[in-house]
Amino acid sequence: MLIKPLAFDSFGVRSMATYVETEDVKITIDPGVSLAPRRFGLPTHPLELARQKECAKAVQSHAEASDILIVTHYHYDHHDLGGLIPTSIYTGKKVFVKHPRENINYSQRAERAPRFLQAIRGLPKTLDYADGVHKVFGRTSLRFSKAVAHGTDTQLGYVVEVSIGVGGEKLVYTSDVEGPSLPEQARFILDEKPSFLIVDGPLTYMLGYRYSQASLETSMENLAKIVEKTPVKTILLEHHFMRDLNYRKLASPLCEAAERRGVQVLTAAEFLGRKVEMLEASRLELYKSGGSRTTSASKTSNLGERKNLASRP
Ligand SMILES: [Zn+2]
Ligand SMILES: [Zn+2]
Numbered sequence: 314m315l316i317k318p319l320a321f322d323s324f325g326v327r328s329m330a331t332y333v334e335t336e337d338v339k340i341t342i343d344p345g346v347s348l349a350p351r352r353f354g355l356p357t358h359p360l361e362l363a364r365q366k367e368c369a370k371a372v373q374s375h376a377e378a379s380d381i382l383i384v385t386h387y388h389y390d391h392h393d394l395g396g397l398i399p400t401s402i403y404t405g406k407k408v409f410v411k412h413p414r415e416n417i418n419y420s421q422r423a424e425r426a427p428r429f430l431q432a433i434r435g436l437p438k439t440l441d442y443a444d445g446v447h448k449v450f451g452r453t454s455l456r457f458s459k460a461v462a463h464g465t466d467t468q469l470g471y472v473v474e475v476s477i478g479v480g481g482e483k484l485v486y487t488s489d490v491e492g493p494s495l496p497e498q499a500r501f502i503l504d505e506k507p508s509f510l511i512v513d514g515p516l517t518y519m520l521g522y523r524y525s526q527a528s529l530e531t532s533m534e535n536l537a538k539i540v541e542k543t544p545v546k547t548i549l550l551e552h553h554f555m556r557d558l559n560y561r562k563l564a565s566p567l568c569e570a571a572e573r574r575g576v577q578v579l580t581a582a583e584f585l586g587r588k589v590e591m592l593e594a595s596r597l598e599l600y601k602s603g604g605s606r607t608t609s610a611s612k613t614s615n616l617g618e619r620k621n622l623a624s625r626p
Contacts, residue, residue, distance in 0.1 A: 314333065314334070314335050314477070314479055314480075314482045314484065314509075315332075315333065315334040315335075316331065316332075316333055316484055316509055316511075317331065317332040317333075317334075317375070317585075318330075318331055318332075318511070318549065318581035318584060318585060319331060319332050319341070319368065319371045319372045319375055320346045320368035320369070320371065320372055321549075321551050321552070321555070321580070321581035321582065322551055322552050322553075322554075322555035322556060322581075322591070322593070323551060323555045323580035323581050323582035323583070323589045323590065323591065324364065324368060324581065324582055324587070324590060325360070325361060325364040325590040325591070325592030325593070326346050326347070326348060326361065326364055326365050326368050326390075326592075327346070327347045327348060327349060327390040327552075327593070328343070328345060328346040328347065328368060328372075328390050328391075328552075329342070329343050329390075329391070329486070329488065329489075329511065329513065329551060329552050330342065330343050330344055330345065330346060330368070330372045331343070331486060331511060332375040332379070333477050333484060335450075335451075335452075335453040335477070335479040336451065336452065336453070336479065337450045337451030337452060337453040337479065338380045338381055338450045338451070338453050338455075339378055339379045339380050339381070340379055340380070340381040340382075340383065340455070340477065341372070341375050341376040341379040341381075341382050341383070342383045342385065342475055342486055343383065343384060343385055343390075343391040343392065343488070344372045344373075344375075344376040344382060344384075344392060344393065344398055344402060345372070345388075345389055345390050345391045345392040345393045345398065346365050346368045346369045346372060346390065346393070346397065346398070347365070347389045347390040348361050348362070348365055348593070349556075349593050349596075352556075352593050352594075352596045353596055353597045355596050355597065355600055357596075358592065358596055358599045358600060360592055360599060361592045361593065361596075364590070364592060365397065366397065369393070369397035369398050372398055373398045373399070373402060376398070376402040376406075377402055379406065380406065380407060381406060381407045381408070381409065381450075381455070382402065382403060382406045382407075382408050382409075382437075383408075383409045383410075383443065383475060384408070384409070384410045384411060384429070385411055385443075385472045385473050385474075385475065385486075385488035385489075386411045386421065386463060386470060386471065386472040386473070386488060386489065387411065387413075387417075387421040387425035387426045387429055387470075388421075388425070388463075388469075388489070389425075391488070391489075392429055394428065394429060394432050395432060400432050400433050400436065401436070403433040403436040403437050404436045404437075405436075405437070405438050406436075406437050406438060407437070407438055407439045407441075408433070408437040408438075408439065408440045408441070409441050409442075409443040409446070409455075409457065410426075410429075410430070410440065410441075410442060410443060411426075411442070411443060411444065411460070411471070411472065411473050412442040412443070412444045412460065413426035413427065413430060413442070414426075415444065415460070416444065416459075416460035416471045417460075417470055417471060418463075418467065418468065418469060418470035418471070420470075421470045443457040443473045443475075444457060444458075444459055444460050444473055445457060445458070445459040445460075452479050452480065453477065453478070453479045454476070454477070454478045454479070455475075455476070455477055456475075456476040456477075456478075456505070457473045457474065457475055457476075458473050458474035458475075458476075458497075458501040459473075459497075460472070460473060461473070461474060461490065461495065461497050461498045461501065462490075462495055462497075462498065463489050463490075463491070464489065464490070464491035464492070464516065464524075465491060465492070465494050465495065465524065465525075465528045469489075472487075472488035472489050472490065473488065474486065474487050474488055474490070474498070474501045474502070475488070476501070476505040476507065478505075481508070482508050482509070483505060483506065483507045483508050483509070484507060484508075484509045484510075484511065485501070485502050485505050485507035485509075485510050485511070486511045487502065487510070487511065487512045487513050488513060489513045489552065489553070490512070490513050491513055491514075491515060491516040491524070491528075491532075491553050492513075492514070492515055492528060492531070492532035492535065493512065493532060493535050493536070494515070494528040494529075494531045494532045494535065498535075499535040499538070499539065502539050502543070503538070503539060503542055503543060505543075506543045506544055506545075507543060507544075507545055508544050508545060508546050508547075509545070509546065509547050509548075510539065510545050510547070510548045510549070511549045511551065511581075512536070512548060512549065512550055512551065513551060513552040513553055513554070514532070514550045514551060514552065514553060514554025514555070514560075514564070515528065515529045515532045515533075515553065515554055515563070516528075516553040516554075517529060517553075517554060517557045517559070517560070517563050518553070518556040518557040518594065520557075529563070533564075533566040533567050534566075536548070536550075536567045536570075537566060537567055537570035540567070540570045540571050540574050540576050541570065541574065545576055546575075546576060546577065547576070547577045547579065547584070548567075548571065548576060548577065548578045548579070549579055549580065549581050549584055550564060550567070550578055550579070550580065550616070551580060551581055555580060555589075555591055555594070556591070556593055556594050557594060558591060558594045558595070560616065561616045564578065564616050568616060578616055579616065580616065583616075
């Protein structure tokens with residue numbers, strides 16, 4: 314199984330777009346790329362806009378080459394209405410989307426889901442609601458969780474987690490769980506027993522007001538449990554978590570558990586051997602210096618703290 318992160322927060326954009334290829338199918342998960350409109354009271358920096366364009370191109374070309382496209386919920390970092398990525402990517406594809414009417418919050422049910430479904434109307438070969446569904450393509454299994462909360466409660470709605478397995482390999486992609494801090498979010502991962510996990514980590518850049526210390530601790534405990542109880546070998550800890558420059562320190566409880574089990578904990582950028590570029594979190598500095606703040610961590614694992622012995626591009 315080939316797992317290729319296409320656009321992630323560690324590349325300098327808001328996204329979890331991922332391409333997966335097995336002997337049976339080619340899949341792109343969440344083909345969208347967005348940016349924070351404002352951070353630290355500042356608008357998006359030109360570097361971020363340029364990076365968003367680059368990432369959108371990569372997402373578009375991989376989506377076009379895919380058989381299956383998955384949209385785990387209706388936030389704009391997980392799909393595009395044709396702004397940077399044309400809706401023609403959905404033409405002739407098998408498309409799986411989060412159920413647009415059940416287990417969904419008001420703004421996604423009343424506005425975003427109908428707008429998206431209208432925009433791609435008539436394009437897909439098939440359109441299925443993903444929640445709780447299991448499909449098999451040749452030897453490849455594609456399974457979706459039931460709807461789980463977007464974050465620590467359902468104010469922002471629900472997402473579906475995705476599991477893709479073939480042979481002895483299995484990827485679980487959590488979408489926006491912001492943790493996982495809730496038992497049902499972690500349950501799907503524990504039950505699926507992935508070898509590779511792409512997880513939306515804790516929302517620590519809002520720690521103390523929109524995200525509690527208790528949720529951070531529970532998330533770290535859940536991730537440590539996943540390290541102990543599943544065959545996971547690689548964890549990409551990403552998305553909301555990579556909007557906080559303190560991410561390494563905050564992840565240390567997980568990294569210690571991972572180290573004991575020989576599990577790699579990485580950002581998507583490190584997994585690909587590229588520089589970690591937290592453009593949004595560095596926005597203040599970008600405006601001050603006119604340059605790019607990056608952390609060079611391409612040859613390290615466990616979030617840059619140890620030598621990487623088993624990384625693969
Ligand atoms: Zn979201
Ligand atoms: Zn998101």
